[in-house]
Amino acid sequence: MKIKKDIVSCKTCVYRTLLFGCLNDIEYNLVNNGRKEIEYKRGERIKSEGEEIDSFLYLRKGLVKIFKTGNQGKDHILSINKPGDFISLLHIFSNETYTYNIEALEKTLVCEVELSIINYLIESNGDFAKTVIKRMGRIADEIIDNRFRQSQKQIKGRVASILLFFAEQIYHSNTFSLPVTRREIGELISMTTENTIRTLSGFNNDGIIRMEGKKVELINVDMLRRISENG
Amino acid sequence: MKIKKDIVSCKTCVYRTLLFGCLNDIEYNLVNNGRKEIEYKRGERIKSEGEEIDSFLYLRKGLVKIFKTGNQGKDHILSINKPGDFISLLHIFSNETYTYNIEALEKTLVCEVELSIINYLIESNGDFAKTVIKRMGRIADEIIDNRFRQSQKQIKGRVASILLFFAEQIYHSNTFSLPVTRREIGELISMTTENTIRTLSGFNNDGIIRMEGKKVELINVDMLRRISENG
DNA sequence: CGCGGCTTTGATGTTCATCAAGTAAAGTGG
DNA sequence: CCACTTTACTTGATGAACATCAAAGCCGCG
Numbered sequence: 013m014k015i016k017k018d019i020v021s022c023k024t025c026v027y028r029t030l031l032f033g034c035l036n037d038i039e040y041n042l043v044n045n046g047r048k049e050i051e052y053k054r055g056e057r058i059k060s061e062g063e064e065i066d067s068f069l070y071l072r073k074g075l076v077k078i079f080k081t082g083n084q085g086k087d088h089i090l091s092i093n094k095p096g097d098f099i100s101l102l103h104i105f106s107n108e109t110y111t112y113n114i115e116a117l118e119k120t121l122v123c124e125v126e127l128s129i130i131n132y133l134i135e136s137n138g139d140f141a142k143t144v145i146k147r148m149g150r151i152a153d154e155i156i157d158n159r160f161r162q163s164q165k166q167i168k169g170r171v172a173s174i175l176l177f178f179a180e181q182i183y184h185s186n187t188f189s190l191p192v193t194r195r196e197i198g199e200l201i202s203m204t205t206e207n208t209i210r211t212l213s214g215f216n217n218d219g220i221i222r223m224e225g226k227k228v229e230l231i232n233v234d235m236l237r238r239i240s241e242n243g
Numbered sequence: 244m245k246i247k248k249d250i251v252s253c254k255t256c257v258y259r260t261l262l263f264g265c266l267n268d269i270e271y272n273l274v275n276n277g278r279k280e281i282e283y284k285r286g287e288r289i290k291s292e293g294e295e296i297d298s299f300l301y302l303r304k305g306l307v308k309i310f311k312t313g314n315q316g317k318d319h320i321l322s323i324n325k326p327g328d329f330i331s332l333l334h335i336f337s338n339e340t341y342t343y344n345i346e347a348l349e350k351t352l353v354c355e356v357e358l359s360i361i362n363y364l365i366e367s368n369g370d371f372a373k374t375v376i377k378r379m380g381r382i383a384d385e386i387i388d389n390r391f392r393q394s395q396k397q398i399k400g401r402v403a404s405i406l407l408f409f410a411e412q413i414y415h416s417n418t419f420s421l422p423v424t425r426r427e428i429g430e431l432i433s434m435t436t437e438n439t440i441r442t443l444s445g446f447n448n449d450g451i452i453r454m455e456g457k458k459v460e461l462i463n464v465d466m467l468r469r470i471s472e473n474g
Numbered sequence: 475c476g477c478g479g480c481t482t483t484g485a486t487g488t489t490c491a492t493c494a495a496g497t498a499a500a501g502t503g504g
Numbered sequence: 505c506c507a508c509t510t511t512a513c514t515t516g517a518t519g520a521a522c523a524t525c526a527a528a529g530c531c532g533c534g
Contacts, residue, residue, distance in 0.1 A: 080391055082391075082395045083395055083473075086395075088391060088394070088395075090387070090391075102380060102383055102384065102387075103380045103381075103383070103384045104380070105373070105376045105377050105380045106376075106377045106378075106379075106380030106381040106384060107380070107384065111384065111388070131373070134369060134372055134373055134376065135369030135370065135372070135373060136369055138365060138366030138367060138369070138372065139366065141365055141366070141369065141372035141373075141376070142336070142362070142365055142366060142372075144376060145336045145337075145365065145372070145375060145376055145379065146336050146337045147337075148337075148376065148379055148380065148383070149333060149334045149335075149336045149337030149338070149379065150334075150337040151383075152333055152334070152379070152382075152383035152386075152387075153333065153334045153337060153338065153342065155383075155387055156321070156333075156383075156386055156387065156390075157342070159387075159390055160311055160313075160319060160321075163319070163394075163433060164313045164314055164317075164319075166521070166522085167521080167522075193479090193480065193481090194480075194481065194482090195479095195480075195481095202394060203522075203523090204522075204523055204524080205480090205481085206481095206482080206483085206522095206523080206524085207521090207522060207523075209481065209482060209483085210482085210483080213482075213483085225481090225531095397488095397489070397490085398489080398490075424511090424512065424513085425512075425513065425514090426511095426512075426513090434490075434491090435490075435491055435492080436512090436513085437490095437491080437492085437513095437514080437515085438489090438490060438491075440513065440514060440515085441514085441515080444514075444515085456499090456513095
């Protein structure tokens with residue numbers, strides 16, 4: 013990791029409106045002065061379970077996975093997050109320490125704002141408080157909904173939905189390079205690596221996707237969508 | 244359902260401190276005047292998916308289940324809630340309509356506060372906003388953590404953990420009467436009714452619990468805890 | 475260049491869903 | 505209150521979905 017200097021002002025940040033749109037100039041400066049930009053390489057750990065929560069994080073560039081380590085050492089990925097996401101929002105106000113891990117899946121730029129400043133803004137700016145509450149609710153809803161939908165599918169549906177997730181939510185293209193290993197896809201859908209690979213190979217053989225190493229091209233998106241929705 | 248008259252003041256409510264502890268007299272009166280107490284019988288629907296969200300709910304007495312209906316008409320229970328719980332807190336600020344159902348498992352008293360009042364308080368009282376955010380975070384954490392832990396267990400561990408949940412969280416006793424059907428236990432642990440029953444019968448035959456109809460007595464709590472944690 | 479992690483395929487076994495069938499309990503309408 | 509219907513509960517048999525174990529090729533990296 014590398015702490016950046018000469019960082020740009022929050023005022024010109026593209027993600028400003030997502031959360032900080034309702035701040036006045038004085039409040040902006042508070043945030044601006046109380047923040048750091050930190051760069052992480054692929055594979056670097058950003059936060060770990062048990063680590064103290066003393067800042068509010070959001071993703072400026074890159075891609076991260078949020079995951080928990082289970083009993084037998086197996087990881088479960090809760091979500092994959094992209095620029096603009098608030099990767100700590102869920103429980104920084106209710107917990108003293110992180111209950112999950114965050115790791116960079118590629119070169120990633122994280123913006124870290126001191127928690128005390130965010131807390132001050134919530135207390136003093138009602139609009140800001142409401143914005144935070146809304147976003148928190150949406151994040152929680154998404155995780156719960158996702159896991160609910162996934163739990164109703166079997167492996168083909170889960171793999172299909174992950175492929176669509178990368179194409180539609182992350183890369184906005186039917187051709188992309190997987191940012192995760194096969195094992196991580198398994199951790200994302202709660203299946204073993206072997207069966208995840210078997211399913212991907214199946215899609216490949218059936219001509220639904222074309223796959224070589226990390227490179228993936230979705231050929232029959234309609235079919236993928238049907239598989240994702242019906243089982 | 245039955246709307247109650249002659250309701251007591253919020254000021255004397257045992258659950259006051261959970262959320263409304265930081266309000267002044269004027270704010271109290273706002274909440275007090277903008278609320279209704281509604282009584283539901285066992286099996287009555289309190290809120291349904293798609294219904295408009297226009298109030299903030301919390302449970303005064305009784306027991307409810309929060310659940311979603313899946314593709315093949317199968318319900319999945321997200322949580323069972325007890326008095327003092329805020330049964331709408333997760334997404335009333337981020338959604339226009341409910342995305343889940345709430346149903347009474349026994350005679351239940353729900354306190355309904357107009358959403359506009361809660362919104363006003365968040366904007367005008369920073370302490371209140373922080374309290375709401377903290378509780379929201381904790382509720383989301385709990386649901387996510389629970390589902391994570393359950394997903395790592397197989398059926399015996401899941402059934403054991405539900406029995407411990409009722410004993411420890413709801414009834415504070417090793418002897419209790421199940422407030423749910425066998426099917427609902429299945430919906431709570433994402434297993435079929437048949438296998439849920441088989442597992443309960445197994446515990447009964449092994450002398451870990453004593454069970455007759457809805458009556459349950461936990462005999463070997465240590466064993467249940469081990470089963471819940473290790474499998 | 476050799477080691478460890480990733481990927482792949484095959485064979486086998488376990489866990490759980492599904493189907494079936496019957497009993498018990500709980501509502502429902504005359 | 506009783507006949508009737510529905511829902512809950514239970515056990516057994518079978519099969520499907522997935523985990524696990526094993527083995528081998530591949531690739532990147534120190």
